[in-house]
Amino acid sequence: MRLNQLPLRTAGVIDHVEALSPTDAIAQRLGELGFVPGEPVKVIAFGPLGGDPMAVEIGFTRFALRQSEAQRIVLQAEVPVLPHAACPAHPHEHTLVDADVSPCASQPASLHQPSVAEPLV
Amino acid sequence: MTDLSPLRIALVGNPNCGKTALFNQLTGSRQKVANYAGVTVERKAGRLITPAGRRVQVLDLPGTYSLAATSPDEAVTRDVCRGVYKGEPAPDLIVSVVAATNLRLHLRFMLELRQLGRPMIVVLNMIDAISKQGLSIDLPRLQAELGVPVVSAVGVKRGGAQNILAALDAPPPPPPTPLPDGTDLHAEVRRLMGLCVARTSERQQAFEEKMDRWVLHPVWGMLILFVLLFIMFQAVFSWAQPFMDLLDNGMKSLGDLIGALLPEGALRSLVVDGIIAGAGTVIVFLPQILILFLWILALEESGYLPRAAFMLDKLMASAGLSGRSFIPLLSSFACAVPGIMSTRTIQNPRDRMVTILIAPLMTCSARLPVYALLIGAFVPARRLGGIFNVQGLVLFALYGAAILSALIVARVLKRHDTDEHPLLLELPNYRLPGLHSLAIELWQRARIFLSRVGTIIVTLSVLLWALSSFPAPPVGAVGPAIDYSLAGRIGHLMLPFFQPIGFNWQICVALIPGLAAREVAVSALATVYSVGASETDAASQLAPLLSAQWSLATAFSLLAWYVYAPQCFSTLAVIRRETGSWRLVWVTAAYLFGMAYAASFLAYHITRLIGG
Numbered sequence: 001m002r003l004n005q006l007p008l009r010t011a012g013v014i015d016h017v018e019a020l021s022p023t024d025a026i027a028q029r030l031g032e033l034g035f036v037p038g039e040p041v042k043v044i045a046f047g048p049l050g051g052d053p054m055a056v057e058i059g060f061t062r063f064a065l066r067q068s069e070a071q072r073i074v075l076q077a078e079v080p081v082l083p084h085a086a087c088p089a090h091p092h093e094h095t096l097v098d099a100d101v102s103p104c105a106s107q108p109a110s111l112h113q114p115s116v117a118e119p120l121v
Numbered sequence: 122m123t124d125l126s127p128l129r130i131a132l133v134g135n136p137n138c139g140k141t142a143l144f145n146q147l148t149g150s151r152q153k154v155a156n157y158a159g160v161t162v163e164r165k166a167g168r169l170i171t172p173a174g175r176r177v178q179v180l181d182l183p184g185t186y187s188l189a190a191t192s193p194d195e196a197v198t199r200d201v202c203r204g205v206y207k208g209e210p211a212p213d214l215i216v217s218v219v220a221a222t223n224l225r226l227h228l229r230f231m232l233e234l235r236q237l238g239r240p241m242i243v244v245l246n247m248i249d250a251i252s253k254q255g256l257s258i259d260l261p262r263l264q265a266e267l268g269v270p271v272v273s274a275v276g277v278k279r280g281g282a283q284n285i286l287a288a289l290d291a292p293p294p295p296p297p298t299p300l301p302d303g304t305d306l307h308a309e310v311r312r313l314m315g316l317c318v319a320r321t322s323e324r325q326q327a328f329e330e331k332m333d334r335w336v337l338h339p340v341w342g343m344l345i346l347f348v349l350l351f352i353m354f355q356a357v358f359s360w361a362q363p364f365m366d367l368l369d370n371g372m373k374s375l376g377d378l379i380g381a382l383l384p385e386g387a388l389r390s391l392v393v394d395g396i397i398a399g400a401g402t403v404i405v406f407l408p409q410i411l412i413l414f415l416w417i418l419a420l421e422e423s424g425y426l427p428r429a430a431f432m433l434d435k436l437m438a439s440a441g442l443s444g445r446s447f448i449p450l451l452s453s454f455a456c457a458v459p460g461i462m463s464t465r466t467i468q469n470p471r472d473r474m475v476t477i478l479i480a481p482l483m484t485c486s487a488r489l490p491v492y493a494l495l496i497g498a499f500v501p502a503r504r505l506g507g508i509f510n511v512q513g514l515v516l517f518a519l520y521g522a523a524i525l526s527a528l529i530v531a532r533v534l535k536r537h538d539t540d541e542h543p544l545l546l547e548l549p550n551y552r553l554p555g556l557h558s559l560a561i562e563l564w565q566r567a568r569i570f571l572s573r574v575g576t577i578i579v580t581l582s583v584l585l586w587a588l589s590s591f592p593a594p595p596v597g598a599v600g601p602a603i604d605y606s607l608a609g610r611i612g613h614l615m616l617p618f619f620q621p622i623g624f625n626w627q628i629c630v631a632l633i634p635g636l637a638a639r640e641v642a643v644s645a646l647a648t649v650y651s652v653g654a655s656e657t658d659a660a661s662q663l664a665p666l667l668s669a670q671w672s673l674a675t676a677f678s679l680l681a682w683y684v685y686a687p688q689c690f691s692t693l694a695v696i697r698r699e700t701g702s703w704r705l706v707w708v709t710a711a712y713l714f715g716m717a718y719a720a721s722f723l724a725y726h727i728t729r730l731i732g733g
Contacts, residue, residue, distance in 0.1 A: 025191055026543045032187040033545065034226050036307045044330075045337035049435035053544050055337055059225040060254065062329070062548035064431040066438075069543055 001077070003041060004054065004070035011042040012075035020072065027072050034058050035073055127168070127176035128289065129210070133202060133234060134218030135227045136184035137424075137549035139246045142276035143218060144181040145558040147285065154565050162194040163465065173290040180212060186226075188233050191543075193470050202237060214293065215241035216285070221251040221258060221273070222550060224318065228310045236299045241269050242288050248273040250550075255322035263317040268297045277555040332551055336428050346432050349425075350451065353416045357409055357455045364408035372401035390590055391583070399582025400575070406691070407567065410459040413452055414566045415559070417463050420448075422554035426466065427546050434544055440528050441535030443469065443544055446476040450527075453483035457692045461699055462566065469542055475534045477700065478709055481692050482527040482685065484520050490643050491683050492516060498664040499676040515680075523684045526716060569698070577694035581636070589634055603649060608633040622718060623678040623725035625671070636690050674728035681724035687713030 006012050016037050019027035035041070035058065044062065045055040053066045134140045145152075148167025155164045165181040182201055183194035190196040197206065204211025217234050219227040231243055243263075251258060264271040272288050275281030300309065335341050376397040383389035420426045430444030437446050445467045453460030460480045467473040496512050503511045585608070594605035603609050612630030619629050627649045635642030647663055667676070687710055697706045 025189075026541060026545070028189060029186065029191060029543065029545060032189065032229070033547075034229070034307070044333055045342075045431075046339070047435050048339035048343050048432055052438075053431060053434050053546075055333065055431060055548060060223050060550075061226050062333070064427065064434070064544055064546040064548055066434070066544045068541060069545060 001075045002071050003043075003056065003065070003073035003075060004067045006041075006043045006075065008043050008046060011040055014039045014041060015074045015076040018072045018074055024072075026069055030069070030072060033063060034061065041073070041075075127178045128214065129178045129180070129212050130214045130216050130289070131180040131182050131201060131212035132216050132218055133182050133198060134184060134246075135186055135220070135223070135230050137547055138184065138218045138220040138223070138227055139276040140181060140184060140218045141562075142422075142555055142558045143244070143246060143274060143282060143285075144179065145555075145561045146276055146279075146282045148179050150561060150564065152561070152565065154569065162197045164197075169286075171286050171290045175290060177289055180209075185230070187230060192468050194468065202234065202239070204239075211239070213240065214289075215239055216244055217241055218244045218246050221245045221248045222254060224258075224314060225310060228313060229306050232300070232306045232309055235267065235269065235297050238296050238299045240294055240296050242285075242294060243267060243269055243271045244285055245271060245273045246276050249275045249278070252321070255320055257319050257321050259317045259319070263313065266313055266316060270294050277552070277558065279557070329550055333428075333548070336425070337431060342428075342432055346429055349420070349429075353413075354451070354455065356416065357413050357452070361408040361412050365405045368407065369401065369405050372397060372404060376401075387590070391586065394590070395583040395586035396579065399579040399586070404571075404575075406456060406458055407570070409455055410462070410570055411563060411567060413455065413459045413463070414563055417448060417452075417466070418559055418562050419554050421466065422552060422559065424549045424551045427548050430546060431548065440531040441538065442472050442475060442531060443467070443542065444546075445469075446472060449476050450480060450483055453480040453485060456485045456487065457481045457483065457689070458570075458695045461692065461695045462570065464699065471535075471538065472542065474700070474705065475531050477696055477705070478534065478712070479527040479530050481687075481689065481709065481713060482523050482530065484523045484684070485689075487689070488683050488686060492519060492680065494643055494646075494663060495667070495676050495680050498668040499671075499673055519680060519684055522681075522720075526684070530712070530716075570695075577697065578691050581690045581694070585634055585636055603630060603634075603645075621725075622682070622721035623672070623675040623729075624721075625675065628675075628679060672729075674725045677728045678721040678725035681720040682717045684720060685713045685717035687717050 001012065003012070003014075014035055014037055017027050017030050017035055039058055042057045043054060044057050047053045051067075053064045054070055055062055055064050056070065132140050132144055144165065144167065148169050151169065152165060152167040155166075162183060167179045167181070169177050169179060171177060180201070182198040185195040185198045187195075188199045188202065190199045200206035201209050201212070202215060215234055215237070217231045219231050234241060245258065245260065248258075260271050260273060270288050270291070272284035274285055336345060376393040379397065380389055380393040383392060417426070420429070426448070429448065432444070433447045434444035437444050440446075446464075449460045449464045449467070451460075452463055457480045460483065461477050464473050464476050464480070467476055496515050500512045500515050505511050505514065587607075588611070589603050589606050589608040591606055594602045609630050612633060613626050615629040615632075616624070616626050627646065630649050631642050631645035634645040643663070646667075650663060650666055693706050693710060696709055697703060700706075
């Protein structure tokens with residue numbers, strides 16, 4: 001799945017950014033803006049005309065991306081299993097999760113989750 | 122004074138790191154805003170004296186996300202930091218400004234700067250906001266890890282830059298040792314944050330979250346935008362009007378006062394009709410410019426402007442532009458001068474150029490007196506189908522034609538532009554604009570307008586005055602004096618060229634003083650037709666005269682001409698000032714002139730064919 005296919009107010013984790021050419025300045029800039037593998041992203045809004053551009057939250061930063069830009073960002077197929085330690089920090093988000101599913105294993109990509117490498121953002 | 126040559130420091134940081142507020146805080150009004158040679162990038166420099174008496178020259182470099190520049194302003198930052206910018210020596214000290222609220226993004230760029238191996242200090246700005254995010258930062262630890270001094274600051278608070286001043290008084294730090302080439306800076310940021318940043322309470326970004334649910338909402342967000350723009354243009358048109366009238370009357374009284382002191386003759390005419398009237402046309406713009414800029418600056422500082430650009434991006438993309446072009450274009454409906462000045466918020470240089478080129482096509486308020494005069498004289502005040510006022514319809518059509526032309530011009534200018542222009546726009550956190558910083562920015566805009574644009578306009582006004590006054594009519598001459606002047610002769614010489622579009626010699630002559638400001642054409646027509654001099658009198662007396670003497674085709678032709686109105690010197694002067702290029706001035710004048718001529722030609726001949 002790519003970032004531009006992510007539904008509103010859902011989160012995903014970046015797998016990689018796809019450069020359309022070896023000198024794709026936009027892909028490079030996306031990397032500099034923090035769109036790097038392992039980062040969680042969340043869609044916060046779609047533009048009023050045709051859902052373009054879209055507003056995306058990454059860490060504490062929000063960016064407006066056009067569809068063509070968001071399309072370069074490939075998301076991980078599934079959110080990796082997180083250690084339990086990361087869960088209690090976000091108790092309020094767990095209300096969204098199906099009660100049958102363990103909150104810390106194989107959550108749907110609908111949560112803003114901190115990655116292991118970066119517990120803060 | 123401990124040192125004779127000042128310390129040269131450069132503020133470098135990401136966009137939205139609060140660098141501008143910090144710069145204003147550090148240097149106050151001791152600023153100088155100019156352009157870097159050859160590019161349209163603003164060079165902001167200022168001076169300060171530290172508590173220990175050290176003189177410091179501060180350069181505020183354009184915000185950038187990385188040293189891999191994608192635009193001219195980022196290239197300036199990159200080259201100055203590397204010390205390869207022509208005419209701008211490498212700074213003695215790089216002050217890397219990092220927003221404490223956005224460490225993940227900003228620390229990466231700080232590390233990139235650190236890789237340059239130049240003396241630097243790191244400023245953690247907006248340190249007061251960090252506790253709201255439930256975080257705390259271990260500054261000594263960060264300093265030890267980075268090997269460069271780290272100080273905290275609050276750019277928007279009085280005295281919030283004290284730690285920076287203290288750091289400037291300290292002995293210069295040794296240059297840091299760069300990390301090995303190829304180090305993953307993102308990974309290094311994560312490592313630093315793991316070591317130096319601790320969570321003290323639950324993550325809080327509820328405010329941005331809640332605000333953006335409304336502000337970026339497809340329906341409510343548009344409504345908010347619409348209301349804000351509505352109030353803004355109410356402000357520009359109505360709130361500015363009393364001040365403009367006041368200034369206008371003030372300048373006229375000054376003219377009368379000085380006119381009474383000087384003896385009748387050329388000198389009095391030069392001072393009163395040339396210099397004071399010329400300065401008057403400049404100064405009356407000032408209230409509009411200040412109010413518009415107050416709004417734009419406040420919207421920008423508060424973090425709303427990028428969100429407005431988000432909402433309108435798709436709309437502007439249809440013209441090949443981005444959402445950032447919307448506000449300058451909308452402002453140009455008041456007057457193209459502040460509109461063009463506000464294109465500074467457009468980062469992409471090509472988008473900015475296209476926006477500047479089409480800004481004069483937005484029907485400015487100065488065209489209204491001309492429209493009002495001609496529509497009043499030639500279009501019957503009938504109702505079409507009992508609903509639509511025909512006069513109103515014509516006015517609407519004139520505005521519509523101008524907007525349509527702008528879209529076409531933008532598309533044509535962008536036709537070879539197959540490169541993908543990224544939006545990649547940061548939506549910064551909402552902030553309350555600092556009044557002190559706003560005041561300084563506003564003052565800078567006013568100063569640029571009065572000194573740079575003003576001098577060109579006054580000079581041209583004096584030139585136009587000379588053309589319209591000399592030579593004086595012979596003794597016992599009948600007819601208006603302007604007819605005997607150089608301008609009058611030029612008007613007659615222009616006639617063969619303008620006859621195909623239905624202009625008579627009176628219109629040609631009136632177009633010349635109309636160069637100074639579009640609305641002057643009305644009083645100039647009055648002068649040529651020797652009726653009352655003041656604008657309101659002129660319109661009421663002119664209308665019946667014109668409807669008796671001109672054909673409908675001529676009137677429509679002049680209306681079409683004013684849709685493009687290529688003859689506004691103020692606009693051309695501000696384009697010259699904002700782009701530093703005479704080429705763009707000529708391009709603008711030439712294409713507007715071409716379109717005006719073509720449109721008038723069509724309007725004239727089509728009206729005649731139909732039987733006007």
